[in-house]
Structure formats: C-alpha cells, structure tokens
Amino acid sequence: MPSIAIFLPGLFAGSWIWSSQIDIMRAKGYETIVFEDPFVKFGKNYGTVPSLISYVKEVLRPHETADSVVFGNSMGGYIALALASDPSFNIKQAFVSGCPGAGENVTLGLGVSRILSLDYAHRISRELFHDPSKLDIAMVESTFRQIANRQCFMMGLSILRSLQTIDVRAFIDQVTVDTHLIWGEHDRVTPIDPWREMAKSTPFLHLHSIADAGHCPMIETSEAFNMILERVLHVQPAALPDAPLDVRPAC
Secondary structure: OOOEEEEEOOOOOOHHHHHHHHHHHHHOOOEEEEEOOOHHHOOHHHOOHHHHHHHHHHHHHHHOOOOEEEEEEOHHHHHHHHHHOOOOOOEEEEEEEOOOOOOOOOOOOOOOOOOOOHHHHHHHHHHHOOOHHHOOHHHHHHHHHHHOOHHHHHHHHHHHHHHOOOOHHHOHHHOOOEEEEEEEOOOOOOOOHHHHHHHHHOOOEEEEEEOOOOOOHHHHOHHHHHHHHHHHOOOOOOOOOOOOEEEOOOO
C-alpha cells in the first residue's frame, strides 16, 4: 500500500490553500487524498465538529493502515489532530496550522453578518492575512462564488457554534504522532500563545512560528512554510503514486 498525504480544507476555503504542498508531496511520490471543498459545503448532516470528524474518518477508513501524513489548516487542523490522536489510523506525521479549540472565540463575524456578501468575504480574508497585499483577490472571489448561498451560511454558523464547545486539550495528550505546528506569529483568529504552552508540555508537538504570517502561513509565506516541511518531513516513499483521489462529500 503506498504512502499517503491527506489534505484537509478550512471552514470556508477549499484545498487550493494547500496547492504548493500538494505539489511537493506528489513530487516526492506520495499518493494524495485531497478533500476539495470547504467544510461549509459538506451538507446539512455535518454541521458540528464531531460530525465532521466522523465523516472524514469514514472516508479515510479504507486507507487507515497506510503510512500517512496529514495536513490541516484551521478547522482542518483540528480534524488532523483528531486523526493523529486516533491509534486506528497509521498517521506518521501531522502538519497543522491555525487550529481552533485552544480557548479562542472563533466567530469570523458570522454572529453579526447575516449574509455571505462579497464585502464580508474580503473583510474576513484580510483578517486571515498579516499582509493583505499577498491576498489572491481572484481566488477569494472564486471561493466566495462557490459558497455564497444560505445553506453554506447556515453550515458555517452551525460549525462555528460547535467550535465554542470543543477543547483541543481534551485529546492533545493522546497525540503520539510526530506533529508539527506551523503557525503564523500574527494569527489573529487562533493566536499562537496557547500552542506554545502545549508544545512545551507535549513531547510529540513541535511548534514552528513564521514571523510575517497570519492564519494561513501555507499561502501567505509558502516558501517559509515549505522550508520547514522539507526539513522535518520523514523519509519519502520511492514509488510514484497512482492517480490522486479527490474527495467531495455528498450533500
């Protein structure tokens, strides 16, 4: 069974946030499993954090014995850590950034906004980046067009409410996988400080901070992120993979 690299999206952003890392892992011979759509598109049955975790695990169940590396940003980061803490999955390494659940109040303004407007999308995108000039405006607007409907709005609101009830520290001690927390020093959505404390007390957590990045360092400072990835990634598989598997949930 080939080695696998799993890429998890964010709440509102799809797999495009991992484009350069996907290219790296494919070039190194990993088969890739890519969850293409943002979590708000996962349908009405997946409106809570536990239901999203269950869905992702069910999709990955046929691959649970494969040597795997998992990547997750934001909501995807939380699910990546859930996988890393589950001994039934053969996760060898995890790369996580911007993970919620460490005591912050993540609302992204949805408690105030009542519509997913283009102006809202641009405002939130600016919050996610330390340097908004690095934003890909076309990609922001393309993503907005995919999720600008009432179902996605309600899904986002439901998941964000569920986030207020979770605590990543409830299972962080069960993570026995080589886990690299690659954080933007200026992450305003999920600040780095609580993760500094967790990394000090958890031997399998390794914190890397990137000075000029916010919530999405894999995009904003992809070169710095990828240098860390190349430095700490375990031995790569020799064989080239079959065609990659893209995952789109049924709504």
